[in-house]
Amino acid sequence: xxxxxxxKNAQGYYRAVFFNQQTxxxxxxxxxxxxxxxxxxxxxxxxxxxxxxxxxTNSRKKADDDVSVSGLNLDGIVKRLSQAEAVLLVSLISQKxxxxxxxxxxxxxxxxxxxxxAVEVAPTPSVEAPKKKVVVVxxxxxxSDSGMIPAxxxxxxxxxxxxxxxxxxxxxxxxxWTPEKSExxxxxxxxxxxxxxxxxxxxxGMVNRYWLPFFGEEFTVGELTEQYLEDFLQELANFRCLKxxxxxxxxxxxxxxxxxxxxxxxxxxxxxxxVEAFSKSDANPRGIPDEKEIKALYELDxxxxxxYLAFNLSAFSGLRPGEISGLQVRDIDxxxxxxxxxxxxxxxxxxxSTKNNLIRKVPVAHNIxxxxxxxxxxxxxxxxxxxxxxxxxxxxKPFLPPYYDDGFFEALHKIxxxxxxxxxxxxxxxxxxxxxxTYLANMTDMRNVQAVLGHTTPAMTKHYANHMTDEHFxxxxxxxxxxxxxxxxxxx
Numbered sequence: 001x002x003x004x005x006x007x008k009n010a011q012g013y014y015r016a017v018f019f020n021q022q023t024x025x026x027x028x029x030x031x032x033x034x035x036x037x038x039x040x041x042x043x044x045x046x047x048x049x050x051x052x053x054x055x056x057t058n059s060r061k062k063a064d065d066d067v068s069v070s071g072l073n074l075d076g077i078v079k080r081l082s083q084a085e086a087v088l089l090v091s092l093i094s095q096k097x098x099x100x101x102x103x104x105x106x107x108x109x110x111x112x113x114x115x116x117x118a119v120e121v122a123p124t125p126s127v128e129a130p131k132k133k134v135v136v137v138x139x140x141x142x143x144s145d146s147g148m149i150p151a152x153x154x155x156x157x158x159x160x161x162x163x164x165x166x167x168x169x170x171x172x173x174x175x176x177w178t179p180e181k182s183e184x185x186x187x188x189x190x191x192x193x194x195x196x197x198x199x200x201x202x203x204x205g206m207v208n209r210y211w212l213p214f215f216g217e218e219f220t221v222g223e224l225t226e227q228y229l230e231d232f233l234q235e236l237a238n239f240r241c242l243k244x245x246x247x248x249x250x251x252x253x254x255x256x257x258x259x260x261x262x263x264x265x266x267x268x269x270x271x272x273x274x275v276e277a278f279s280k281s282d283a284n285p286r287g288i289p290d291e292k293e294i295k296a297l298y299e300l301d302x303x304x305x306x307x308y309l310a311f312n313l314s315a316f317s318g319l320r321p322g323e324i325s326g327l328q329v330r331d332i333d334x335x336x337x338x339x340x341x342x343x344x345x346x347x348x349x350x351x352x353s354t355k356n357n358l359i360r361k362v363p364v365a366h367n368i369x370x371x372x373x374x375x376x377x378x379x380x381x382x383x384x385x386x387x388x389x390x391x392x393x394x395x396x397k398p399f400l401p402p403y404y405d406d407g408f409f410e411a412l413h414k415i416x417x418x419x420x421x422x423x424x425x426x427x428x429x430x431x432x433x434x435x436x437x438t439y440l441a442n443m444t445d446m447r448n449v450q451a452v453l454g455h456t457t458p459a460m461t462k463h464y465a466n467h468m469t470d471e472h473f474x475x476x477x478x479x480x481x482x483x484x485x486x487x488x489x490x491x492x
Contacts, residue, residue: 006032014034016029016044161226169219174208286427288434296416297411316436320430339369376390404429405429
């Protein structure tokens with residue numbers, strides 16, 4: 001098994017995915033920040049040998065001491081500086097490069113010419129440098145700074161709501177989203193309510209990326225107020241420039257923990273209770289190929305059996321990319337022309353439950369069923385556990401879901417959809433599932449759509465899927481076939 005593989009995102013940048021060669025589990029991913037595959041391969045090889053750096057390490061990063069290629073007009077920047085800004089800049093540079101400077105030579109009179117401050121290299125400290133401190137953003141006068149209300153009145157909304165609770169906020173949230181430590185997660189799992197390890201990891205990442213830089217390490221749960229949380233979300237929106245969906249994700253990270261504390265009686269007031277979520281209207285809606293484009297894609301010589309089958313399963317059966325990769329031989333019923341969706345293959349390389357944690361059956365055209373089985377049998381040592389969409393380069397494990405985007409983008413280019421048009425319309429491989437859902441919604445009962453696509457709430461999907469009969473599947477299969485034939489026979 002290779003120690004790492006390259007994947008490419010929708011923008012064309014390569015990412016290195018590193019695996020444990022004994023277990024096959026993904027241990028780390030890192031973007032190379034380059035669209036050049038060879039450069040990305042060399043970077044990944046260097047990271048595998050020497051360890052992955054924390055910062056950017058690619059062709060776009062220039063040498064720190066090479067001012068000529070930095071791209072910064074330093075002379076222009078210095079000319080625009082005020083006296084106070086100059087003092088601050090010198091101080092920051094001194095701290096960064098461990099330099100000693102005499103700031104007293106810079107006077108308060110901006111008209112007076114002064115000599116450049118004398119700079120001396122400070123002696124190398126004999127002790128280890130202290131741990132970098134977290135820069136705390138929050139301010140108690142944030143509300144009054146707006147001029148909306150007086151400072152003395154504004155201060156009241158920052159008074160602690162639960163002063164009796166002295167737990168450190170960010171430490172609590174990290175532990176709350178750590179399965180081994182969290183009573184919340186353990187209780188959910190005991191009641192068969194799945195909370196995946198990857199989701200927990202994402203939540204802990206939210207704490208470290210967003211909560212910790214704003215509140216700091218010492219801020220307690222008891223100090224938290226509704227206004228602090230409003231300031232926090234505004235910080236993410238106005239200064240971090242995050243989209244509404246990401247802000248809401250960060251909000252949920254804390255809201256779930258605070259609600260649990262309130263239910264447990266650890267705090268008497270939930271400061272998040274009245275803090276509204278952000279609108280997702282800033283998200284660019286996913287585009288859908290039209291029937292003419294689907295026809296062109298269907299008639300295209302894909303020259304790639306994997307992509308041809310993936311296209312059919314997504315466009316005419318509505319499977320998600322991860323569900324396609326997670327398909328195994330045991331999931332294929334060639335007698336009833338059904339496939340069972342049990343798992344999904346995560347983009348970082350492991351088998352997980354489906355999006356709604358439910359198993360469902362999907363009718364598939366007979367000729368596609370047969371081609372799926374043939375594709376699986378090509379795998380050396382094929383058996384019931386063999387993945388249909390196996391990859392020799394991935395040690396016969398499935399293709400990672402981003403693989404289908406790459407193949408789909410190439411196919412779109414072949415039928416005349418340029419990269420610029422594709423990006424403007426926001427079309428990707430997942431758009432094929434949306435095409436399928438749209439077509440089904442116009443042709444059959446919504447309950448059938450819910451059952452086959454798993455496209456609504458888990459409760460509704462489970463209710464309808466449990467009552468699907470052979471007649472229902474035959475009906476859906478007929479509709480899928482109608483869709484396919486209408487596309488084939490459509491006028492060019």
